[in-house]
Amino acid sequence: MAGYAFISLNFIGYVAFKLIPLILALILSFADWNFISGVENIKFAGIDNYLALPKDPIFVDSLINTIIYAIVLVPVSIFIALVFAVILNDNVYGKGILRLAYYLPNVSSMVAVSIVWMVLFLPSYGPINQVLQSIGIENPPRWLNGSDTSLLSIIIVGVWQSIGYNIIIVLAGLQGISKSLYESAEIDGANAVQKFFYITIPSLSSTMFFLTMISIIRSFQVFTPVQVMTSGGPGNSSSVLVYYIYTTAFKHSDIGYASAMSWVLFVLVFIFAAARMIYERKNK
Amino acid sequence: MGYSRRKLIFKIVATIIMAIVSIIMLMPFAWMLSASFKPDNQIFNFPIEWIPREITFANYDRVWNSDIPFTTFFLNSIKITVISVLGEVFTSALAGYAFAKIKFRGSNIIFLTYLSTLVFPNQMMLIPRFVLFSQMGLYNTHWALILPGMFTAFGTFMLKQFFETIPEELSESAKIDGANHFVIFSRIVVPLSISAFSALIIFQFVGSWNEYEGPLVYLRSMELATIPLGLNYFKDENSTSYGAIMAASVCSLIPIFIVFLAFQKQFVAGIATSGMKE
Numbered sequence: 001m002a003g004y005a006f007i008s009l010n011f012i013g014y015v016a017f018k019l020i021p022l023i024l025a026l027i028l029s030f031a032d033w034n035f036i037s038g039v040e041n042i043k044f045a046g047i048d049n050y051l052a053l054p055k056d057p058i059f060v061d062s063l064i065n066t067i068i069y070a071i072v073l074v075p076v077s078i079f080i081a082l083v084f085a086v087i088l089n090d091n092v093y094g095k096g097i098l099r100l101a102y103y104l105p106n107v108s109s110m111v112a113v114s115i116v117w118m119v120l121f122l123p124s125y126g127p128i129n130q131v132l133q134s135i136g137i138e139n140p141p142r143w144l145n146g147s148d149t150s151l152l153s154i155i156i157v158g159v160w161q162s163i164g165y166n167i168i169i170v171l172a173g174l175q176g177i178s179k180s181l182y183e184s185a186e187i188d189g190a191n192a193v194q195k196f197f198y199i200t201i202p203s204l205s206s207t208m209f210f211l212t213m214i215s216i217i218r219s220f221q222v223f224t225p226v227q228v229m230t231s232g233g234p235g236n237s238s239s240v241l242v243y244y245i246y247t248t249a250f251k252h253s254d255i256g257y258a259s260a261m262s263w264v265l266f267v268l269v270f271i272f273a274a275a276r277m278i279y280e281r282k283n284k
Numbered sequence: 285m286g287y288s289r290r291k292l293i294f295k296i297v298a299t300i301i302m303a304i305v306s307i308i309m310l311m312p313f314a315w316m317l318s319a320s321f322k323p324d325n326q327i328f329n330f331p332i333e334w335i336p337r338e339i340t341f342a343n344y345d346r347v348w349n350s351d352i353p354f355t356t357f358f359l360n361s362i363k364i365t366v367i368s369v370l371g372e373v374f375t376s377a378l379a380g381y382a383f384a385k386i387k388f389r390g391s392n393i394i395f396l397t398y399l400s401t402l403v404f405p406n407q408m409m410l411i412p413r414f415v416l417f418s419q420m421g422l423y424n425t426h427w428a429l430i431l432p433g434m435f436t437a438f439g440t441f442m443l444k445q446f447f448e449t450i451p452e453e454l455s456e457s458a459k460i461d462g463a464n465h466f467v468i469f470s471r472i473v474v475p476l477s478i479s480a481f482s483a484l485i486i487f488q489f490v491g492s493w494n495e496y497e498g499p500l501v502y503l504r505s506m507e508l509a510t511i512p513l514g515l516n517y518f519k520d521e522n523s524t525s526y527g528a529i530m531a532a533s534v535c536s537l538i539p540i541f542i543v544f545l546a547f548q549k550q551f552v553a554g555i556a557t558s559g560m561k562e
Contacts, residue, residue, distance in 0.1 A: 002386055002464070002465040002466075003382045003387070004382075004388060006378045007379045007382040007391075007394065009374075009375050009435075010378060010379035011379065011394065013431065013434055014435050014436075016431075017413065017435055018432075019397075019401070021409050021413050021416060022401065022412070024412035024415065024416065025408055028411065035415070039419070084302070091295050092298050092299040093295065093296075094299065098302050098303065100545070100548065101306035101310055103544075103548075104313065104544075107494075108313075109511070109515075109537070110494065110496060111512040111513075111515050111536075112512070112533045112536045115515065115516075115533050116312050116315070119319075119526055119529070119530070120312060122328075127315060127328070127330070127332055130328070130332075131332075134330065160309070163309070165555065168555055169555070220405075223407065224496050227500075228516060245407070246497075249410070255411060259411055259412075262408045265407065266408055269404075269405050
């Protein structure tokens with residue numbers, strides 16, 4: 001009995017604010033419903049919403065952009081973090097304060113950092129392009145204003161913000177490697193590079209796998225920098241899945257169609273969450 | 285001498301390189317801070333003037349004394365964050381205790397349900413919650429943000445994991461002395477779990493403070509906005525005054541930097557378990 005008493009409060013809230021919304025999300029994805037028209041005008045649409053997705057060029061663009069975002073950001077950010085973490089782990093003075101500095105972008109609100117980067121990226125008089133021009137680049141990129149560079153600019157901000165988190169995770173993984181491994185390698189005459197490739201990298205494999213999966217999942221959810229910096233533009237060049245879900249649901253009130261898209265997001269996330277679970281079970 | 289000396293030089297060089305890289309990483313913040321004290325016509329001077337030629341507080345005056353009620357945003361953020369985080373710790377502690385320490389019918393299946401819903405991204409909740417909140421009259425109120433924050437599978441999971449590390453013998457001996465679960469919970473388990481509570485509190489505090497999607501979707505009135513949402517209003521209203529926008533960004537970041545610097549140990553402990561959260 002005590003068990004139910006302890007769990008009841010959390011369970012009621014969990015059902016009301018998580019479980020019921022989840023079921024509702026599934027139901028709504030089969031509905032043809034414009035929110036403005038009121039609940040009484042909700043119509044059953046079968047799988048029409050899902051069938052419309054591949055024919056919707058904005059959806060396809062947004063999905064492709066989301067995948068490009070993940071494919072570029074994840075390896076770049078993890079590679080930089082790996083290098084930095086290995087150096088920070090044992091080979092510097094003031095490790096604590098440096099780690100702190102790298103982490104600050106990650107605790108900052110994405111809205112604030114997006115606003116700052118937006119100004120840094122200004123094409124004509126923004127500081128980044130002023131620096132580029134001063135070192136002789138006559139036609140620097142138009143960053144957020146160029147349809148070929150807007151997504152890249154958003155990726156740059158994403159890498160900058162995620163490095164600190166990745167460093168912390170890699171550092172935790174490095175701490176788990178036994179010192180004796182390095183000591184015996186040193187006795188055998190291994191140099192720093194050999195130690196890195198033959199001890200550090202293999203010992204980190206489960207950390208790196210975890211980090212890769214988590215980073216991919218988070219990348220699929222990118223939203224705020226797009227909403228704040230570009231509104232998906234110019235054209236749809238920087239629109240991503242969640243941003244298109246947001247505009248469809250809350251700008252065009254097309255709740256049914258947006259709900260169907262949110263299940264596409266779920267499938268993307270689920271693939272990598274499941275991969276992680278299977279991997280972790282196998283390595284236990 | 286050769287080997288250790290080489291190592292020492294290597295360490296000094298690495299420290300210098302990493303320090304320079306960290307300065308580059310922090311440059312956007314430095315630029316923001318410096319621009320926030322400049323008059324608008326000097327912000328884009330080149331070469332970049334990291335120390336403003338003339339320091340002005342006009343931008344900050346604009347942030348705090350304009351039609352956009354920044355003070356209100358702060359109070360809203362504090363209210364929402366404090367209530368939802370403390371509420372989360374309270375409900376998660378009770379539920380986590382039930383899962384970790386009490387055997388009752390259905391506990392496994394309920395726990396598995398909790399665990400399996402962790403995989404659903406929070407963004408999937410935005411649309412159905414918006415529909416529900418509109419029907420319930422919670423749309424455009426702070427409750428739309430507080431209530432979902434108070435009941436999380438993540439907090440429950442994290443505290444359950446911690447409670448399981450508390451030795452069973454402690455509660456067994458209390459049981460022999462006639463203590464019931466409420467006594468064991470409040471007198472034994474809670475006092476031993478302060479570190480887990482503070483990790484959860486700090487970690488969720490930062491998350492809740494920075495939350496943007498929820499406020500963007502559930503709030504319509506400007507006077508209800510939280511800091512991230514308010515900051516975006518401010519940006520749209522002052523789109524030409526970059527100094528004022530930078531000053532507003534500085535004001536929005538300072539509280540979270542202070543909390544992070546003061547509690548970084550707890551925060552890093554929270555990150556360790558954050559992988560569970562999609």
